[in-house]
């Protein structure tokens with residue numbers, strides 16, 4: 001018996017970051033959107049626990065831990081422990097989400113693992129319990145379960161779906177080398193010693209989202225981690241300028257980077273931007289729409 005669960009990449013349309021809390025995490029006011037770049041996880045009944053990872057051509061397999069450090073196995077163990085049963089099953093993960101790219105690929109896999117184990121092991125875990133286990137594993141993981149477009153507060157783990165009237169076209173350009181999330185947050189602390197306790201509010205972004213107008217959304221996009229990410233990787237600034245000159249409405253670093261996403265006005269606009277960026281020498285250029293669903297079982 002086996003089950004396949006699909007989980008999506010996320011981008012942050014708004015990422016307001018406040019001064020670090022005593023526990024080291026930063027208070028956030030963020031708006032996540034799940035977009036159509038996916039990892040698919042298949043779990044097959046087996047006695048032991050195992051993991052096989054297959055990656056798309058644009059992903060370096062060396063970046064994905066193969067053993068107990070993989071967040072898929074950590075998620076399976078956490079749910080098994082909670083349910084008081086052994087963690088058992090053979091996982092196969094097909095990755096298309098850039099690794100260490102600011103698109104929450106690991107979080108998507110963890111959310112998919114929680115959903116797959118819950119089904120295969122017949123646990124019927126209540127949603128609030130699954131969300132709490134997800135938050136224990138990582139700040140972005142509750143959103144990977146929920147999907148769509150949602151506001152995240154706290155350290156990003158307290159997630160509420162929001163009104164989104166649009167169907168938005170995105171072009172995503174990953175970098176060959178990932179960027180460490182803790183490193184980018186630490187660099188934020190260095191560059192912004194004056195950061196306020198309360199992060200920049202997501203309200204203007206939410207108002208733009210509700211209009212369904214790409215130009216309004218383009219104007220409202222905001223990411224407090226963009227400055228530290230560009231300071232660590234100056235070429236990201238050049239990439240944003242290039243994409244905007246190829247017709248995108250606005251370019252933005254995705255989360256902690258280094259993936260850069262471009263909002264386009266239409267399918268044609270996205271195609272033209274993608275062709276322009278490929279012509280400028282970017283080997284990997286992905287096109288996607290959002291919002292899409294959170295972790296869900298494929299029929």
Ligand SMILES: C[C@@](CO)(OP(=O)(O)O)[C@H](O)COP(=O)(O)OP(=O)(O)OC[C@H]1O[C@@H](n2ccc(N)nc2=O)[C@H](O)[C@@H]1O
Nearest residue numbers: 024025026102103104138139140155181182185255256257
């Ligand atoms: C920056 C964001 C924006 O959505 O995403 P990515 O760019 O990584 O995808 C998230 O805040 C990443 O969330 P996630 O990757 O789940 O982080 P966690 O595993 O919980 O934490 C990893 C590390 O990031 C830092 N961290 C994370 C969240 C937060 N609100 N403040 C932090 O300072 C801490 O150093 C923490 O030890």
Ligand SMILES: Nc1ncnc2c1ncn2[C@@H]1O[C@H](COP(=O)(O)OP(=O)(O)O)[C@@H](O)[C@H]1O
Nearest residue numbers: 070071099100101102103104105106107109181
């Ligand atoms: N299943 C997984 N997929 C990707 N990365 C994983 C996975 N499990 C653990 N990791 C580790 O998590 C780190 C962050 O990965 P990822 O979630 O892709 O990036 P980001 O936090 O930038 O969104 C990776 O560098 C890798 O060491």
